[in-house]
Amino acid sequence: MKQYSAKRSIQILAHILKQYGIDKVIISPGSRNAPLAIHFSEIDAFQCYSIVDERSAAFVGLGIAKSIRKPVAITCTSGSAATNYYPAVVEAFYHNVPLLILTADRPVDFVDIFDGQTIRQKNLYQQHSYGDFELLEDAEEGADDHNFETVKKAVELCIEKSGPVHINIPLAEPLYNLVDELPFFPRVEPSIRKKNYEMPSTLIADWNISKRILILAGTLAPNPELETQLAQLVKNHTVVVLTETNSNLAHEKFFAHIDRYVTDFSETDYYTYAPDLLITIGQNVVSKRVKQFLRKARPTKHWHIDEHWQPDTYNALTQKIETKPQVFFAQLLKSVNLEPRPFFNLWDVLKDKKDAKHEQFLKKAPYSDFYLFYQLSKHIPENYKIHFSNSSAIRYAQLFDFQKHDVYCNRGTSGIDGCTSTAMGFAMMEDDPTILITGDISFFYDINGLWNRYIPPYTRIVIFNNGEGNIFKIIPGASETNALDEYIATQHNRNAESVAKTFGFDYTKVEEEITLDRVLPNFFKPNPKPKILEVMTAGCNNADVLKQYFSELK
Known part of the structure; x- marks a missing residue:
């Protein structure tokens, strides 16, 4: 009863x-x-x-x-x-x-x-x-x-x-008084107002006179309708579309690896590649390099399209468009000029140059965090949905091709504190498998994220354990202080084996390249229990590998 x-x-x-x-x-x-x-x-x-x-x-x-x-x-x-x-x-x-x-x-x-x-x-x-x-x-x-x-x-x-x-x-x-029948309550009549958006004619005019249009996509949920609309805009080289890994937008004419392309911009480059019309969609942008570029570029016009937030991230905001991006672009596409613009070709030449240097570096990349992300981009099956933890993980992800996956990351506040718990909650709802790719500090911080008996057996976790918060050896400034190792990067010698055992995960540890290459394909095979793969990279000079990568992109 x-x-x-x-x-x-x-x-x-x-x-x-x-x-x-x-x-x-x-x-x-x-x-x-x-x-x-x-x-x-x-x-x-x-x-x-x-x-x-x-x-x-x-x-x-x-x-x-x-x-x-x-x-x-x-x-x-x-x-x-x-x-x-x-x-x-x-x-x-x-x-x-x-x-x-x-x-x-x-x-x-x-x-x-x-x-x-x-x-x-x-x-x-x-x-x-x-x-x-x-x-x-x-x-x-x-x-x-x-x-x-x-x-x-x-x-x-x-x-x-x-x-x-x-x-x-x-x-x-008393809190525990019970009844075996519920009273009648009236039906609820919803009163949520539907928002309508009508595009001002001035925006159409501004679009048509703009010669250098750049669309920057930040954090977005997967949105096939928006992806199709942006594909129409790049079909004839009308605009430049910059996307991030967690923008969940993919097309061969999108520029999907921002940090490859803007990493060594000079003062002259800030002007050369600057848009006169910047359109931003989505929320938090990961790349600090693109933020620096656009703040220095100071576009003449900046439209931001979002239902909820209208931040002046680049100190140039001129138009707040409070609607869903797909609603805006559905109206825009009916009215604007989609003629080719040389601005696209300018960026495309840059892209080809940087992509070639990227491929050259991959051929000699040593075993490291960088190498792991390269291998993951090749081996994760297409049906997996990916959660990246914050700090190094999402930044490494920006450099590789994960566009065939739905990608998620907690970029609202960009904290490491709940990345595992969020991924496990997501995995509980999905018929397709979920993989969490996380750094060691983020993983150990949120160990209780595995105290959850609803995690599906097809869930996977990859930990890249570099023995510290290696991000602080990548970002400028921190390495100059004596407090780095103990109080900022927080060096340690822990691994996740006992944690995996406690929470009922299969566990595999990898410490060098040959074993990683052998283990990784089998990691995604069906198993009665969820799996953790821990890749140990503490002795790999990870920060130096990444710095060398960006140096060779120049």
Whole structure:
């Protein structure tokens, strides 16, 4: 027999989530949120997942939301549990991933009287959420009407803004009273407004008079419609399209390896290759080199196209276009001149030159992090979806061809803290296999990302273990300080073998090139358990290899 929570606030909450199709709930253990755990787990419409560590749980929810592209609910007990959600909340805020945060709380009059597990939870995420709400306890006057409207508003805001929204839920004891039947609640009438966009005629005029049009794509979810539209724009060499690995856009006439092409730009080059019209789409751009180029180039006009964010990243923003890129380009293509422009050929000559030097370096690249990424780009089967961790991993990925895969990375805040948890949450939802490619520091930081019994056996993790945060030997400045090894790069001699065993992963360690070349093809074969491949590169002078690569591109 089903047993539901007797708390009407929880009954209303679940009813409304069900009406909006929010059916994935990540539950972390606790007593104060027991009514939510009991209630959601008893309703067939919800799929519930138990993740103990709240910091990991929130990132798992974020990964699920990235996969299914709709809101995911996460719920925890009161006190410090709620604060552990914050890293994922910030990532979701800047990356526009819809998380509905349900924090159980002590009654309002318990705050600041030193009762156990009681902090100031109301508005806890105010700086990094799209809305902060609090429900009334059942006994308060007008609680049902207030809670119904509050939850409805919160859910619609989460959907509309595609980002984190917080509902704080004070719950008085008793917490474990149950009922075997649910009351009737009215059907929810959605009131989300549909946004319409009409392109101003001035933009069409600006496009037609521009001689040097450059489109830069940052972080984007896979979008075949947008990819087709941009392909039309480059067909006749009308524009230059620069993409990144996690732009998820592929075409033979796109320029997919920005750092290859702009790495050694001189002051003259900044002018030579500068656009007069810059159009940016997507969110966070990984390449520091392209940011430096465009800030120095100072295009005459800069349009940014995004539903949610309009950042002046290049100190040149002239037009904020608040819509989806595919909506904008659908209208643009009907009206503008698509004649060839010499600007494309200028960039194409540069591309051919740099690509040739890239291929020359690959022939002599030694065993190293660089070599590993080259091999991965050749061996990962096409049906795999790739998650890159932050720091070195996503930067190495920029240099190689991963365009045949859907690619993901937590670039909202670019932190290493939840990369594994996010990838595992994503993997839980996918029929196709997921591979996480991660550095050692990122992996060990988020070990609890593997404390998850829902990880499919076809999941793969590749760790490149260079024994430190090697990124700090790549970026300028850090290597000049005596604090580098111990306090910045944090050198270590750990490996992941015991971690893999603890969490039920098959494990293989590689320490040199011949073994890597032999092991890598077999790594993707079916197996009853998920697999970890750890590639040890601590003695390889990885930073020097990468610096030599960029030096030989000149």
